[in-house]
Amino acid sequence: MVSTSKIKSVDFYRKIPRDLTEASLSGAGLSVIAALSMMFLFGMELSNYLSVSTSTSVIVDQSSDGDFLRIEFNISFPALSCEFASVDVSDVLGTNRLNITKTIRKYSIDPDLRPTGAEFHSGPVGKVIKHGDETDEEYSEGSASLTAQNFYKYSHQHAILVVNFFAPWCYWSTRLKPSWEKAAKIIRERYDPELDGRIVMAKVDCTEEGELCRRHHIQGYPSIRIFRKGSDVRDDHGHHDHESYYGDRDTDTLVTTMETLVAPIPLESQRLALENKSDSTADHIKRPAPRTGGCRIEGFVRVKKVPGNLVISARSGSHSFDPSQMNMSHVISHLSFGRKIAPRVMSDMKRVLPYIGGSHDRLNGRSYISHPSDSNANVTIEHYLQVVKTEVITTRDHKLVEEYEYTAHSSLVQSLYIPVAKFHFELSPMQVLVTENRKSFWHFITNVCAIIGGVFTVAGILDSVLHNTMRLMKKIELGKNF
Incomplete structure (x- = not known):
């Protein structure tokens, strides 16, 4: 059986009798400073542990939402009648969808963009009108x-x-x-x-x-x-x-x-x-006429993830238009790509707001106005959009937040044909991946121990140097007196 004296022999922290120790004023000052330093560094380390750092990387697009992309919009045209307003989609693969109505709503508006009635219904699409012989x-x-x-x-x-x-x-x-x-x-x-x-x-x-x-x-x-x-x-x-x-x-x-x-x-x-x-x-042969000359178009379309165009124009299979009288001025209330994050989810994840594109919808709230005149007729308004996907992977609840951001460049172009409002969109094959990084609890404990031990050791060294210096000065002073 191991004796108590043998166990005591491995004690790292051997005690010095209290009557053999001496308290000093300098030691007390260093102890207070060391304690305050420990508390300050502990607080900084705790704050660093509770905060979340992020790392950003660019990777090949690995979208989980399939081959199609949703485009949501709310655009007001003060001088385009809902009677002829048409939403068309095309892309480089040959897709060409004209006068989309299933997911689109139209409302007549006055020059101040205020609605003047209920939703405007265009009636059957693609009906061939019979003419006489x-x-x-x-x-x-x-x-x-x-x-x-x-x-x-x-x-x-x-x-x-x-x-x-x-x-x-x-x-x-x-x-x-x-x-x-x-x-x-x-x-x-x-x-x-x-x-x-x-x-x-x-x-x-x-x-x-x-x-x-x-x-x-x-x-x-x-x-x-x-x-x-x-x-x-x-x-x-x-x-x-x-x-x-x-x-x-x-x-x-x-x-x-x-x-x-x-x-x-x-x-x-x-x-x-x-x-x-x-x-x-x-x-089907008579419906209320547009009460005003303007139209607000809202809704969404689904497009393939390839370069393409979203075009809003005046279209009819049995009417003609005077290009010099067409004005495609518009105000963009909302234009976004991809699925929007639900407000409830967004409120739970406020910390990721700086990384997603809610504040980067470049065209929201902007007006593009063309004033028809002899020198400014037949104006097509074009927007060139570069779309990039951003994904944020959270570590707290392991959620994946994804949203599309875009940059936009707009121009007014003279056209020989009927003016349109055209949105060219091109999706980047790369995506931005933002990953939240949280420090482990064991890393936090290790740093806390390092702080306490390091401050204690440094303070001890300073106290020893200070104490020995003061003793040496006293000896020198005594030697001079004798």
Whole structure:
């Protein structure tokens, strides 16, 4: 059995009897300084242990969200009507999707970007409008010619006024003209404006009556509008309440539509036309006309992760546009790539905010305004976007936070064709990986021990040097006295 004396022999910390030790004033001062130093260094080490450092590296994109990328946007066009606004997507692989509507919402807005009603519905996509075959036949003028001087007289004199806003140079206006005039002549014979007056078909030449057409927000030719007596009332913003006709344009269909419009209106009570709500005209051939000339487009599209384009423009398979009158000015409220981080998740991970791209959506809140003039017409506004993915790997809860950042360069380009707003996007094949690094608890304990031991040892050395120096000075002083 090992004796107690043998165990005591391995004691590293042998004790000196208290009556053999001597306290000094210098030792007390060094002890206080050493204790304060230990506390300060311990606090710094604890703060360093609790903080999280990061390391950044650039690696080949290893996206976990598949081959497609989501683009979310909210863009307002003060001078582009929702009636013709189209969102198109294309890429270098040959993908070409036109007039996307499934994930897109459109709202008419006024010049101050304020919405003027409920969501604007464009109706069926891709419908081929039928035209008449009377292009080679002789026909006489059957519709009334309207100007800014007599327009409102006609609109308040007749229960229903159907107007063809056209441009002589427009191909589709030329296709419509013979059918329109023949249908107008038939309707005039059946509903004599002098004796009946319930319906009149008319036309407006927008090259001659530009201000009148702008007042009714005509952007594509021909545009057929249905005005009902009493409903075309201006409100505080000068908006009008009427309908657009999107049906076939042959003579028979036009006549049938006019008959349907006038049928619910009794001859003796045309004053009450507004009160009569029954209208059996098919919804797909007439819908509320845009109340203003602007449109806010919001929603998202999914694109392949290759260079491509997001294009917003005026598009129609049966209308023509005057490029010199098109203005693609816009205000970008929001444009982002990838899946957005949920607010709840973001609030739990505030420490990673400096590393992700919420503050790097370069186009958010910016305006790109083109003022149409003789020297600044046909302007296409292009944005070139370089997109880079950033991933943050957290160590506390082992979550992966990923978001796309982009840089943008914009320009206004003169175009020979119909102006558009174009967003060129190109995704980098590399991604930024930010990794949080947290010190281990054992590293913290080791450093704490090193701090305590190191300060204690250094203080002991200083105390020994100071004490021996003072003793030596005393001996020298005693030697001089003797």
